[in-house]
Amino acid sequence: MRGRVAIAGVGESDSWDVGADSGLEPLDLISQATAHALDDAGIHKDAIDGLFTASAYYGMPGLNVAEHLGIRPRYSDSTNLGGASFLSHVLHAAAAIAAGLCEVALIAYGSTQRADGGRLKSVAEAYPWEQEFRPRYPITQYALAAARHMHEFGTTREQLAEVAVSARAWANENPRAFARGPLTVDDVLGARMISTPLTAKDACLVTDGAGAVLVVGAERAADLRQPPVVVLGAGEAHWHRNISQMPDLTVTAAVDSSARAYAMAGVEPADVDVVEVYDAFTINTILFLEDLGFCAKGEGGAFVEGGRIAPGGELAVNTNGGGLSYCHPGMYGIFLLIEAVRRIRAGADVAVAHGNGAVLSAQSTVVLGSGATA
Secondary structure (H helix, E strand, O other): OOOOEEEEEEEEOOOOOOOOOOOOOHHHHHHHHHHHHHHHHOOOHHHOOEEEEOOOOOOOHHHHHHHHHOOOOOEEEOOOEOEOHHHHHHHHHHHHHHOOOOOEEEEEEEEOOOOOOOOOOOOOOOOOOOHHHOOOOOHHHHHHHHHHHHHHHOOOHHHHHHHHHHHHHHHOOOOOOOOOOOOOHHHHHHOOEEEOOEEHHHEOOOOOEEEEEEEEEHHHHOOOOOOOEEEEEEEEEEOOOOHHHOOOOOOOOHHHHHHHHHHHHOOOHHHOOEEEEOOOEHHHHHHHHHHOOOOOOOOHHHHOHHHOOOOOOOOEEOOOOHHHHOOOOOOOHHHHHHHHHHHHHOOOOEEEEEEEEOOOOEEEEEEEEOHHHO
8 A cells, every 4th residue: 555645634633731721622622623634624514424533532433523523423433442542543444445435535633631631531451460569550550661671671760761852952943842941851850759760750741732743645635734744654563452462561562553554665774864753661662662663672772872862962863752751541553653744844754653552552663755765
């Protein structure tokens, strides 16, 4: 399916902090983001005939979103892989468009997690092999991976902190970023310890927000308002649900999802200009840079040192500030796509967006390219 579809429009909600008394619901924020994406692409709402969405708020999100937007899709997909969902939806939308099941696919997500006091209104789920240890879901699960990486490869807390510092440096260049201002390695190390070895500054933000992405056939994209951002490749994989069942705490299924995406795209990590990875916690960025092939396993800590992934570094990573400093409304994956599209439009040729769901469980990789790469 390489080059068969393109992203024609992207949009975000107007605010990352709507306020507890605003009366706004996630569907309202999705409406904002969708309106912006439609305007970005120059497409009318009535052209949407494919809907791809996932939610922690609604049991049947496709029905809720379609009703709220006033659309009547002929193809719907509510696959929920946590924060990886929306990267997988790109693959699913490409398949649906290629099969003639829809022509204009909307991928959408919204949350009022911050307005709701920091909690996603999701269905409680039992973790029978872990509950007796009373983990703080999900940070304790990610702390296990961080601790194992430190033990096995000598990764340091300072190297973890470098990830947050680099993300903040990108955010300081972005007026839309929720968290801006100085941040040092010492600030990260000195922040409140939440689950050893991860402090509050090793963890993502808690914001409101929504995102929308429009996917169309490549021929149709050529006639729209924005230069098309071509979907070169995509892949998904998952090996476990609960962290206690993860085969190796230092290796994620991103090794499979990225291999599938690269094979479809016909590219290698050396061809990539920009990387957007799901940084719910600082350990994520290190693990995914390894598993996506940008450095060898165990070398991720050293790879991020010295501003290497910050502005002016060797590899542009999480260029909007990421989940650590840009926004994080519960599921961050759709914002990886939006930022990757913006970077392609700004001149990059190849961008990788990589989503993560649950506790290092679901992994989805999308390779995007400029018109020159199609």
